[in-house]
Amino acid sequence: MNKRRPYVRPMEGWWRKNPYFIEYMVHEGTALFVAAYALVLLIGVVRLAQGEAAWKAWLTALQSPLSVFAHLILLLAIGYHSYTWFKIMPRTLPPLSLGGKRVPGGAITATGLIAVALASLALLALAWRIST
Amino acid sequence: MNRPLKRSNAPIFWGLFGAGGMLAALLGPMLIFITGIAVPLGLLLPRSAMNYAAMLAFARHPLGKGFIFIVIALFLWHAAHRLFHSLHDIGIHGGTLAKLLTYGLAAAGTVIAAGALLATGF
Missing domain, CATH: 1.10.287 (Helix Hairpins)
Incomplete structure (x- = not known):
């Protein structure tokens, strides 16, 4: 037990108070979509290794309207990643x-x-x- | 007192983050368009572009195999590093669980991708 119990300023939701930090969290959040697409590809490679029937099932799944819609979202998110990656590059580069x-x-x-x-x-x- | 400084492993993870971020920025949008929209809908590219024989040949070619592995692995390590640091921003400070859920999953995905690519043969 710490008897002093010093005051720690609460930081909950700090980024929601400033549009600059909201944008920061959104562009950091694109990483979730990059991971999701990597997972889609990973499943694809595993299905390919399992043989023709497995691969065809994966291709059929990719043709479903839900999958195409999900890829449109992925395209938007990773397109935004591309844009912000180079937009902040003047500050991330020496x-x-x-x-x-x-x-x-x-x-x-x-x-x-x-x-x-x-x-x-x-x-x-x-x-x-x-x-x- | 005079212990030698421990070498930091940060440059490795930062390097993977940077390489993956650059690859995702340059090729990510078009890759998603090709594999997730164009080929499934037969838009611009034929649906047969990703049939079994074609993709098996691609995954067996050394360049194709390398490309698939690098895209999957670097995308995963990029996302892992960025999410690990964003967890800190939302008040979850890097413990073992946070590391397992980010770098751990990236490592697992890398191993699975390598295994599947070896299993597709050469």
Whole structure:
């Protein structure tokens, strides 16, 4: 037992009082959706290893309206992760300089978002080439 | 007194978080669109793109196998690290249970993915 019982300021719900921290918790929360999608893929690999019947059952499950709807939510959440990942990159990266000048934050974010667009197109093109 | 400083394991977990976050940011949205929306609906890509023979061939190819493993493992470790630290933000301070539920599950998922990918053959 601690006889002093010092006062500890309650921190319950601290982030709900400030829009900046609400956004922070939302972008941290995208991790739940990243984990959920990794789980979907993990189940897929396990089903693939179990053979053709198991794989077909998984594919059928993916075609259900509920699954497509869930993937739309995942797409929104992880799309938001992509956006915030590069939006906060000017602060998560050590200061970058180019030709003796500090690279402005906006340029870092823009480069990242262009990289997302290019990587997405490349991945789609690759899937297209493999499957057709 | 003069004990040597213990090496921190933080850079490893932080590195996995960063690598997974970067991979999820670059490829996550399109991967979800392909596997969860486009192929199941036959939109832009044929439904047959993910039939058994095609996916088995993909998972047996060294590059395909590596890609699947890296995506699953890094996504899991990214999420685990971020959630572990967010638990602290909502007042659950990192105990063994919090570690088990985040890093522990990521480790388990990594092992299961590796096992399944080995079982699909080469």
